[in-house]
Each structure stands twice: as structure tokens, then as C-alpha cells.
Amino acid sequence: MSKKTLFLQGNEACVEGALYAGLDFFAGYPITPSTEIAEMLSMRLPKKGGKFIQMEDEIASMCAIIGASLTGHKSMTATSGPGFSLKQEAIGYAVMAEVPCVVVDVQRGGPSTGMPTKVSQGDVMQTRWGTHGDHAIITLTASNHQDLFAITVEAFNLSETYRTPVILLLDEVIAHMREKLVIPEKGEIPLVERLWTSVKEGTDYHPYLPREDGRLPMSDFGGVHRYNVTGLVHDMWGFPSEDPRIAYGLMRHLVDKIEGHVKEMTHVKEYYLDDADVVLISYGSSARSALHLVENRRARGERLGLLELQTLWPFPAEAVRKSCERAEYVIVVEMNMGQVTEEVRKVVHDHETVFLANRIDGTFISPTDIRNILRVVQGKGV
Amino acid sequence: MTRSKKQENLSKNHLSIEINRDYCKGCGICVAFCPKGVLGMDDHEKAVVEDLEKCNACRLCELRCPDIAIEVIVG
Amino acid sequence: MSVREYLRERFMPHLWCPGCGHGIIMNNLIRAIESLGIKKNDIVMVTGIGCSSRISGYLDFHTLHTLHGRALAFATGVKLARPELKIIVPMGDGDAIAIGGNHFIHAARRNIDITAIIMNNRVYGMTGGQFSPLSGYGTLATTAPYGNIYEAFDTVELARGAGASFVARTTTYHVRSMKEIIEKAIMHKGFSVVEILSQCPTYFGRKNKRGDAVEMLKYLKESTAPIGSERKRKNPALIERGIFVEEDRPEYCAEYEKIVEKAQKG
Numbered sequence: 185m186s187k188k189t190l191f192l193q194g195n196e197a198c199v200e201g202a203l204y205a206g207l208d209f210f211a212g213y214p215i216t217p218s219t220e221i222a223e224m225l226s227m228r229l230p231k232k233g234g235k236f237i238q239m240e241d242e243i244a245s246m247c248a249i250i251g252a253s254l255t256g257h258k259s260m261t262a263t264s265g266p267g268f269s270l271k272q273e274a275i276g277y278a279v280m281a282e283v284p285c286v287v288v289d290v291q292r293g294g295p296s297t298g299m300p301t302k303v304s305q306g307d308v309m310q311t312r313w314g315t316h317g318d319h320a321i322i323t324l325t326a327s328n329h330q331d332l333f334a335i336t337v338e339a340f341n342l343s344e345t346y347r348t349p350v351i352l353l354l355d356e357v358i359a360h361m362r363e364k365l366v367i368p369e370k371g372e373i374p375l376v377e378r379l380w381t382s383v384k385e386g387t388d389y390h391p392y393l394p395r396e397d398g399r400l401p402m403s404d405f406g407g408v409h410r411y412n413v414t415g416l417v418h419d420m421w422g423f424p425s426e427d428p429r430i431a432y433g434l435m436r437h438l439v440d441k442i443e444g445h446v447k448e449m450t451h452v453k454e455y456y457l458d459d460a461d462v463v464l465i466s467y468g469s470s471a472r473s474a475l476h477l478v479e480n481r482r483a484r485g486e487r488l489g490l491l492e493l494q495t496l497w498p499f500p501a502e503a504v505r506k507s508c509e510r511a512e513y514v515i516v517v518e519m520n521m522g523q524v525t526e527e528v529r530k531v532v533h534d535h536e537t538v539f540l541a542n543r544i545d546g547t548f549i550s551p552t553d554i555r556n557i558l559r560v561v562q563g564k565g566v
Numbered sequence: 567m568t569r570s571k572k573q574e575n576l577s578k579n580h581l582s583i584e585i586n587r588d589y590c591k592g593c594g595i596c597v598a599f600c601p602k603g604v605l606g607m608d609d610h611e612k613a614v615v616e617d618l619e620k621c622n623a624c625r626l627c628e629l630r631c632p633d634i635a636i637e638v639i640v641g
Numbered sequence: 642m643s644v645r646e647y648l649r650e651r652f653m654p655h656l657w658c659p660g661c662g663h664g665i666i667m668n669n670l671i672r673a674i675e676s677l678g679i680k681k682n683d684i685v686m687v688t689g690i691g692c693s694s695r696i697s698g699y700l701d702f703h704t705l706h707t708l709h710g711r712a713l714a715f716a717t718g719v720k721l722a723r724p725e726l727k728i729i730v731p732m733g734d735g736d737a738i739a740i741g742g743n744h745f746i747h748a749a750r751r752n753i754d755i756t757a758i759i760m761n762n763r764v765y766g767m768t769g770g771q772f773s774p775l776s777g778y779g780t781l782a783t784t785a786p787y788g789n790i791y792e793a794f795d796t797v798e799l800a801r802g803a804g805a806s807f808v809a810r811t812t813t814y815h816v817r818s819m820k821e822i823i824e825k826a827i828m829h830k831g832f833s834v835v836e837i838l839s840q841c842p843t844y845f846g847r848k849n850k851r852g853d854a855v856e857m858l859k860y861l862k863e864s865t866a867p868i869g870s871e872r873k874r875k876n877p878a879l880i881e882r883g884i885f886v887e888e889d890r891p892e893y894c895a896e897y898e899k900i901v902e903k904a905q906k907g
Contacts, residue, residue: 209722230904235721235897240747244714247707251687251718254705255726259718277708405685405703405719406726412698414706423652423698424706589653593660593842598855629672629816632664632854633654634644 188367194358195220195262197329197365198288199228201336202260204368205375207286208234209259211248213241213267216300217356218290221262242267246274246287253278253285254413256378256404258340262288265298265307268314275349276315277415279438282392282400284343284378286336291355291468293546302546303356305468308523311351312497318435320442322449323351323497327471329365332358334373335451335494341376342449346441347400353496355519357469357548378402383409392434393420398441443498451494452503456482460489462558463508464541465528466517467493470549474517477551477558488558496524501531513561514538517554581623582639583615589635596627596636647671647681649701656695658766660854662813662839666731666760667696669816673823674729684727687716689741692766692841693733702729710740713748716755724754724894727827731758735765735773738794742774749803749832753893756826756833757805759796762841770844781848796836797885806831808886812838812861815882822884831892838865838880 190200199221202210210229212222222238229236235252239245242263249259263271268289278285293299294306307314311323324339326332332354339350381401383389385408394400403409412422417434419425442449453471455478457463466474471492478488491507493500508514508528514537516525522540529535541557543549556566583604592611602620605613605627613627613636625638648671657663674684684702688694690709697704703726707715712730720728737745737759748755764782765771772782777793800808807829809822819837826833840846840857851857866872868883 209718211718227904230897230901233901233905237717237721237897239714239717240743243711244717244744244747247711247714248718248721250707251705251715251720252722253718255719255723257722259722273708274711404723405705406682406723408682410681410701410703412704412706414698415708416706591654591659593854595660595665595854595858599858626816629669629820630665630813630858631668632657632659632661634648634664634668634671635654637644 187369190365190367191362192329192365193220193360193362194329194332194354195290195360196224197332198336198352198354199224200365200367201333202286202340203228203232204333204373205337205340206258206377207260207340208232209249209252209257210234210261211237211239211245211252211259212261213239213245213263215242215264215267217292217359218262218264218288220359221288242270243274246271249285250274250278250281250283253283254405258284258344258378260286260288262290264290264292264300265294266296268307268310272314276317276319278349279315279319279321280415281413282347282438283349284347285349286339286343286352287349288352288354290359291353299546301356303469303548304519304544304546305355305470306520306523307353308496308518308520311353318439320439321351321497322346322348322442322495323353324451324495325353325468326494327358327468327492329363331494333365333367337373337375338451344376344378345399346445347402348442353468355468381409385409390420391422392418394437394441446498446500446502449495449498450500450503452500453492453494454507455490455492456487457489457491457507459487460511461487462489462513462515463511464488464490464515464517464554465493465504465507465524466490467496467524470517470519473549473551473554477554480551493524499527504528504531508532512537515541515554515557515561517541517549519543519549580641581618581621583618583621583627584637584639585613585615586635587612589633591633593632595630595632599630600627642675644668644671644675647675647701649699652699655699657692658843660840660842661692662762662837662841663693663696663760665813665816666758666819666837666839667699669820670729670731670758670823671700673820673827676820677824677827679727679827683725684729685716685719687712687719687728687730689732689736690767691733691736693731693736693760696731710736711744712736713741713744713755713757717748717751717753720753720755721894721897724898728755729758729827730755731760733765733773734759734761734763734775738774738796738799746799746803749800749805749834751893752804752806752831752890754830754832756823756835758823758826759834759836760839761796761836762839762845764841764845766841766844770848776845780845782845783848796834800834801886804832805834805886806888806890807833807884809834809884810836810838810880810882812865812882813840814858814861818882825884825887829887831890
């Protein structure tokens with residue numbers, strides 16, 4: 185049976201990836217530029233016996249998917265900046281209670297109402313530190329629809345593997361532009377299903393006691409084990425505790441389970457890095473312009489390279505350091521005021537060689553925008 | 567069951583009131599609302615049975631206890 | 642099963658103050674569930690934040706202690722994903738009607754089969770005695786030292802207006818009616834709201850000189866009357882208690898099942 189090839193929006197590619205991953209519960213609220221995700225799922229989910237609900241606000245949507253996930257369903261919500269801000273407390277709850285779910289943030293011009301139909305990548309730091317308190321998070325992104333499909337499946341896989349919310353960070357350009365997408369066959373991309381406990385009924389089940397491999401088998405609400413889920417610091421049975429040793433152990437567990445697996449979570453794409461004098465680092469839709477410039481300059485014999493980040497958090501420091509080792513200059517290409525640039529500067533040996541090529545005016549960054557910065561960096565002036 | 571039948575029934579089978587002194591926080595609700603004045607507070611601020619004979623097993627003490635500390639056991 | 646078999650006894654005695662109404666509600670909520678014979682594995686109890694919300698920790702069900710005001714939103718996700726589960730959502734007055742107000746009216750509008758129990762002690766207890774939307778005009782609180790200038794919501798009318806298909810009010814004094822009303826609410830197919838007027842002797846009682854738990858319970862007896870009763874007619878100021886709304890209306894999960902059928906047929 186030949187594979188299905190579609191020509192669709194990025195939002196729709198994300199939905200196809202989520203359905204491929206086994207999504208069967210979505211709660212959302214209308215907000216440009218993510219609404220198409222909700223619209224499409226309201227049509228598609230019931231067809232497969234899944235559930236769609238439009239809640240009264242973004243807070244409720246985030247809370248609803250946590251509730252649904254705890255009954256054993258793969259669940260997701262989608263929003264944009266203002267809604268993403270509203271969801272932060274509940275995202276922190278999903279981190280603390282270790283509830284697998286996927287949160288899509290389709291970035292638009294910010295802050296505040298900003299430019300709802302324009303593009304920006306200004307939420308990067310919010311995905312990392314949006315919710316209060318020390319914690320770790322996984323944030324993934326992609327720059328084309330084929331990758332977006334795969335990274336959406338990966339978001340579900342990582343959320344189940346590490347029992348954590350995963351933020352899928354898109355932007356208005358990738359969300360709304362149309363592009364080809366070839367749907368992989370069933371089984372082509374391996375899926376991580378919910379890990380159920382093997383503890384028999386009547387014996388003591390610990391919802392929050394990790395196995396040696398770090399995974400935490402779950403038991404669904406309605407199942408044979410009755411336990412407590414809370415946002416308070418809790419013991420291995422899920423009950424509130426203020427014992428410093430339990431608090432320390434839990435905090436270490438919540439952060440180490442992510443920061444200790446950066447390698448397994450790192451997804452990057454490398455273009456012409458082996459002999460690159462100038463390394464561009466980019467992500468999301470900006471990476472499209474960066475790649476265009478690299479290929480354009482390479483054709484003229486200039487040794488440019490591109491490291492495209494598909495994992496933003498936990499930050500792939502190793503991959504970044506390695507890619508920039510030989511580089512004379514590093515140019516980070518992003519549509520904000522340097523949120524990833526700062527992270528790169530922290531990682532490379534000489535932070536003064538790291539420059540920012542950006543746009544913050546709602547216009548999609550073009551290869552020319554980047555080339556102008558490159559010329560200035562090379563002392564040639566525009 | 568008519569009133570007299572109930573009274574007679576009680577004295578026949580064994581009637582007891584169990585009070586969990588660990589749970590009881592001495593709020594006095596059971597004592598105040600017992601229609602027969604069966605209960606009282608001891609000097610540790612804990613509810614105690616003072617006159618079991620008067621008890622008609624209406625269970626209001628049990629139902630109104632905020633600490634689930636009292637149980638009327640009939641038979 | 643006796644009442645004690647529903648308790649997670651290792652956590653007792655509970656953390657509520659002596660004479661707190663929450664304990665009386667937990668007591669009779671257990672009895673309602675026991676008499677209905679619902680299996681523990683079929684119940685998910687979802688609570689928010691506050692003294693009231695700690696009730697889920699003591700009860701041997703699937704328990705979900707969520708965020709302040711958001712219990713009903715979490716519960717909606719649980720219910721829609723697993724409609725066969727019985728969902729019980731005890732909340733405080735502030736938890737349900739202040740920060741939780743938006744979720745409260747929308748859960749009612751959906752008429753989703755969830756039982757919402759509002760443990761109305763007219764104060765934020767856990768944070769030390771601030772006024773709530775149900776405190777009432779002129780009451781004193783740590784944040785209303787000169788007297789509260791808000792009129793209280795009428796929770797029953799709020800729930801009725803928002804679309805709840807079962808709405809009742811009772812008090813922690815009327816324990817037998819409380820148990821019966823909770824039973825009806827749990828068995829009702831649709832959004833059920835049970836407002837239970839309750840007492841907080843430590844904060845509301847002390848701040849407003851209402852006496853101890855016993856005095857406050859007597860007040861609940863004297864200040865309320867059955868719906869349409871003679872006492873109510875003679876003294877309109879009395880707060881009515883009983884079942885105000887009990888209607889059979891389309892339930893959200895059942896309606897969504899029809900959508901699934903339609904989508905899979907088409």
C-alpha cells in the first residue's frame with residue numbers, strides 16, 4: 185500500500201504526528217495561530233473513538249489533559265503565547281506529579297497580545313522557566329513538516345518514557361505554511377506506549393518509586409491500585425510530605441531524570457559542519473533561512489555550516505560545543521532578542537565569537553537578513 | 567418499630583459506644599447534641615460515655631463527629 | 642464495610658481543627674458512598690487546594706489533589722476520558738466559587754456527570770481567615786478588618802443559572818439530610834451541586850464572635866429552613882435548604898458518545 189503524501193499546514197502535520205503516536209484526548213481553547221490543531225482534532229479524534237473538548241480557558245485545557253492522562257490516555261493541548269502563560273501553573277503540576285502529556289505552543293509576536301498573526305520565537309525561555317520553582321523540562325521543535333511529524337511522535341515517546349510534560353515549540357510560519365508530508369507506515373516510527381505496573385491487586389504499588397532504569401510504571405485511575413496524586417512534595421506513594429530527605433530526593437529525581445538523559449533526548453541536524461569556518465545555529469522556521477544561506481554560500485565556496493536544534497531543552501550543550509569547536513564565528517539565527525544565543529555563549533570556548541542574527545518585528549527572517557550580519561561579522565559591511 | 571419496642575430492644579441486646587481517644591479533638595459537638603445526655607468531656611478534653619443506659623442508639627453523636635471518633639455498636 | 646474501611650487510617654487523626662465542619666462532611670460523605678455500595682476502584686475524588694481539599698488524602702479512592710480552583714477542570718478530563726468512573730469533587734467556598742468560578746459555571750453548563758460538593762464555611766481557612774465570595778456582607782475577616790462590603794453569591798441560583806441539573810443545599814447540622822442529598826447527587830446523571838453550609842470555628846467563628854463549633858451548628862439549625870416550609874414563609878430571612886433542582890437533562894459524556902457514533906458512521 186503506497187504511503188499517503190499530503191500537502192498541508194504545519195499545524196496539520198503536528199496533528200497527523202500526534203494521531204500516529206496514539207493521541208486520544210485533546211483539550212484546547214481557540215487562540216491564533218494554533219486553533220487549526222483544535223479544529224482538526226475535533227473532527228479526527230471522534231473518528232477513532234478519541235475525545236476532544238473545547239474548555240472554558242487555557243488553564244482548564246491544561247488541567248483537563250492531566251486528568252485524562254491519569255486515566256491512561258495519551259493527551260495533548262495546543263495554544264500560543266498568551267495561553268501558554270496561563271497554563272504554566274498546571275504544567276508545573278504535570279512536572280511535579282510526573283504526568284505524561286504534550287503541550288504545543290505555536291509562537292506568535294509577543295509579549296502580551298503582541299502580533300497574533302505574526303511570527304516570533306520569543307517563548308523559548310518561557311518553555312524552560314515559565315513555571316515557578318526548580319524543575320527540568322523537555323522542549324522540542326522542528327523546521328519542516330516531515331521533521332515536525334517525527335518530532336511530534338518523539339514528544340509523546342519522551343513524555344511516556346520519562347513521565348513528564350513535553351513542550352512542542354512551533355511558530356506561526358511553520359504552523360501556517362503548507363508543505364509536503366509523507367505519512368510513515370504504522371510501525372515505521374517506534375512508539376513508546378504507557379508503561380503499566382506489574383504489581384498485582386492488593387499488593388503495595390508505589391506510583392513514585394523509579395525502577396533501576398529510572399522509569400516509573402503507572403496505574404490508571406479506575407485501575408486496581410488506589411493512590412494519591414498531588415502537586416505537593418510527596419513520598420513514593422504520592423502522599424504529601426515535608427521531610428527534607430523526601431523533598432531532596434524528589435527534587436533530584438525530577439531534575440536528574442531529564443538532565444541526566446540529555447544525550448538520549450538530543451535531536452539535532454548537522455549540515456556541512458565538518459569543515460565549517462562559520463557555524464550557524466538555528467531552530468524552528470528560522471533554520472529554513474539559515475540552511476538556504478549555507479547552501480547558497482557553499483555554492484560560492486564559502487565554508488558555512490548549520491547546526492539545527494530540534495531539542496531546545498534540555499539544552500544540547502555537548503552537540504553545540506562540538507559543532508563550534510573549529511568555528512571562527514558562530515551566528516545564532518532566531519526571531520527573538522537572543523534567547524538561545526545566550527545559551528550558546530555559555531557553552532562555546534570563546535563567547536565573543538558568538539553573534540546574533542535576528543528579527544523582532546514580526547517579519548519572517550530571510551537569508552539576506554542573515555547574510556547582512558555575516559558580512560558585518562566578517563568585517564565586510566553590508 | 568414503635569417507641570417502646572425500640573427501648574425494650576436496646577436493653578436486650580448489648581449496646582456499646584466506642585470512642586477513639588486518638589481521633590477525638592474534644593470539640594464537644596457530640597456531648598452538646600446528644601438528645602439523652604449520655605456523653606460528657608473528661609479532663610483531657612476527650613469525649614466519654616457518662617450514662618450508657620440513657621442511650622437510644624440514635625447515632626447523632628456518630629454522624630456529627632468531625633473526627634470519626636465515635637461509634638455506636640448495637641448487638 | 643464500616644466507615645473506617647473507607648479511611649486511609651494511617652493518616653488519621655486528620656489535620657482539621659477541633660469542631661471543623663469538614664470532618665462532619667467527610668464523615669457523612671463516606672456513609673453516603675457506603676450505602677450506595679459503590680466500589681472504591683470506581684471512584685475518583687478530585688480536590689483543589691485549601692483545608693477542604695485535604696479530604697481526598699484521607700479517603701481510600703483514586704485521589705487527585707490538584708490546583709486551587711481547578712479541581713473541576715481536572716475532573717472534566719478524568720470524566721470525559723473514563724465516563725464509567727464516579728467523580729466526586731469536594732471544594733472549599735473560595736476554591737469553587739472565587740478562583741474556581743469559571744470552571745464551576747462551565748462544568749454546570751456542560752452538565753457533565755460530576756458531583757461537586759461545596760464545603761461552604763465562608764472563609765479561606767488554610768491561609769488563616771480571609772473572606773470568601775460566600776462570607777456575606779458585614780462579616781469580618783483578616784482581609785476585611787472594617788467589615789466585608791461584598792454581598793455573597795447565592796450558590797444555588799448561580800448553579801441553577803449556569804445549568805446544573807441537580808442543585809441542593811444542606812448544612813453540617815442536618816447530617817441525615819446531608820447524607821441523603823449526597824447520595825442523590827452522586828447517583829444523579831449530570832452536574833450535581835451540593836452546597837453544605839459548614840462551620841470554621843477557628844477563623845470565621847472567632848473573627849465574627851459566632852462562638853464555638855456547637856454554637857455555630859446551632860446557628861446553622863436556627864438560620865435555615867426546608868424549601869417552602871412554614872418557617873420560611875414566616876421568616877423570609879431564613880436560608881432554604883433541600884433539593885432546588887433535580888432534572889433529567891442531556892449529560893455531556895453521553896452527548897459526546899453520540900458524536901463519536903456520528904463521526905465513526907459518517
